[in-house]
Amino acid sequence: MKVLVTGGLGYIGSHTTVKLLEEGFDVVIIDNLSNSKIDVLDRIEQIAKKRPRFYNFDVQNKESLESVFVSEKPEAIIHFAGFKAVGESCQKPLMYYENNLLSTFALLDMMQKYPKCKNFVFSSSATVYGEPDSVPLTENSPIKQATSPYGQTKIMIEEILTDFSKVQKVNIAILRYFNPIGAHQSGLLGEDPNGLPNNLFPYINKVAVGALPKLNIFGNDYKTCDGTGVRDYIHVLDLAKGHVLALKKLEKDCGLFVCNLGTGKGTSVLELVKAYEKANNIKIPYEFAPRRAGDIDENFAGTEKAKKELGFVCDYTILDACRDGYNFQTQELKRMKDKK
Numbered sequence: 120m121k122v123l124v125t126g127g128l129g130y131i132g133s134h135t136t137v138k139l140l141e142e143g144f145d146v147v148i149i150d151n152l153s154n155s156k157i158d159v160l161d162r163i164e165q166i167a168k169k170r171p172r173f174y175n176f177d178v179q180n181k182e183s184l185e186s187v188f189v190s191e192k193p194e195a196i197i198h199f200a201g202f203k204a205v206g207e208s209c210q211k212p213l214m215y216y217e218n219n220l221l222s223t224f225a226l227l228d229m230m231q232k233y234p235k236c237k238n239f240v241f242s243s244s245a246t247v248y249g250e251p252d253s254v255p256l257t258e259n260s261p262i263k264q265a266t267s268p269y270g271q272t273k274i275m276i277e278e279i280l281t282d283f284s285k286v287q288k289v290n291i292a293i294l295r296y297f298n299p300i301g302a303h304q305s306g307l308l309g310e311d312p313n314g315l316p317n318n319l320f321p322y323i324n325k326v327a328v329g330a331l332p333k334l335n336i337f338g339n340d341y342k343t344c345d346g347t348g349v350r351d352y353i354h355v356l357d358l359a360k361g362h363v364l365a366l367k368k369l370e371k372d373c374g375l376f377v378c379n380l381g382t383g384k385g386t387s388v389l390e391l392v393k394a395y396e397k398a399n400n401i402k403i404p405y406e407f408a409p410r411r412a413g414d415i416d417e418n419f420a421g422t423e424k425a426k427k428e429l430g431f432v433c434d435y436t437i438l439d440a441c442r443d444g445y446n447f448q449t450q451e452l453k454r455m456k457d458k459k
């Protein structure tokens with residue numbers, strides 16, 4: 120099957136592309152490099168021993184997009200392209216609504232025009248569940264009022280896809296990711312945000328290699344096992360596998376399919392720090408800081424549906440993710456130094 124991967128040079132897209140190539144899928148990437156580097160393409164090839172075809176443009180550009188549909192004739196799309204920083208989305212809401220919504224519209228428009236492409240996988244997020252009434256969160260848990268424009272774009276796109284699936288003969292998988300962490304074992308792919316990381320795991324990575332002095336733990340008075348926030352951290356390679364399984368499900372003409380991708384296990388910030396220290400035999404200095412606005416006590420995924428309908432189970436542990444994340448960050452630092 121030929122798969123168009125938008126945002127294929129980004130964090131989750133690059134790992135998924137490797138997995139797709141390893142599984143024998145033909146992959147075409149569109150990425151405008153707004154949050155990724157072109158080197159990732161070589162690294163994908165280095166790992167998978169195959170080079171995906173690559174187009175550098177904004178998915179919103181309908182002319183360029185159509186030329187790719189005409190020349191490549193994709194049968195499926197995995198749509199990762201979009202902006203994802205919660206804080207930035209509150210500062211620049213229009214930029215988020217524009218990029219996340221219009222890129223999706225452009226792709227759905229192409230699916231209408233080129234019906235040979237009838238499978239669509241969308242990167243949604245556990246953020247759509249907001250503050251949970253109870254955990255684990257199942258796919259039937261209520262969707263809550265979003266606390267950021269970023270979260271709102273995910274809710275809106277889920278609704279648009281649901282309506283689209285009612286009128287167009289297409290198969291759509293809405294995958295609600297919990298917290299992806301870790302990196303490829305080769306140390307070639309991972310998440311290395313510019314500037315101060317917003318998310319916990321990349322922040323720990325930077326502290327681990329000495330690029331930042333200490334971790335600030337936002338709040339130690341949550342209603343959790345040790346007072347720090349609890350989330351469901353899933354290894355990015357497991358997440359990548361989930362996309363391949365979702366494509367296989369869509370191939371069976373399943374229509375609309377909504378599914379969590381998580382481990383089913385909650386881990387607190389302190390537990391993650393301890394795991395990181397254990398996996399890598401290092402110390403992560405930390406300090407407690409005030410709560411971050413909008414944060415919730417606890418969430419983790421109900422995994423029954425993914426297991427039953429996709430055959431999805433996680434292969435990697437938190438310790439694996441901590442080891443792989445540190446390995447990537449160490450290698451990345453060395454690569455940066457060598458470049459200078």
Ligand code: NAD
Nearest residue numbers: 126129130131150151152153154155177178200201242244
């Ligand atoms: P990322 O920023 O690393 O990857 C996104 C890629 O899309 C980047 O390479 C960027 O250059 C590209 N891109 C953005 N807008 C584009 C456009 N209009 N045209 C072409 N390319 C464009 O992000 P990620 O962590 O890999 O996330 C991928 C998707 O998963 C996003 O939609 C994100 O909202 C969603 N998601 C991520 C997380 C997470 O924790 N990383 C959690 C839940 C959902």
Ligand code: UD1
Nearest residue numbers: 205244246317318319320322335336337348350388413414
């Ligand atoms: C965040 C987003 C969510 C998005 C997800 C993936 C918010 C409120 N939510 O989820 O919408 O889908 O990222 O991009 O931003 N923490 C610290 N110190 C830090 C960073 C985080 O203690 O420096 C804590 C947080 O308080 C939280 C946990 O670590 O308890 C995880 O935070 P983070 O990695 O940012 O993910 P989420 O907030 O779960």
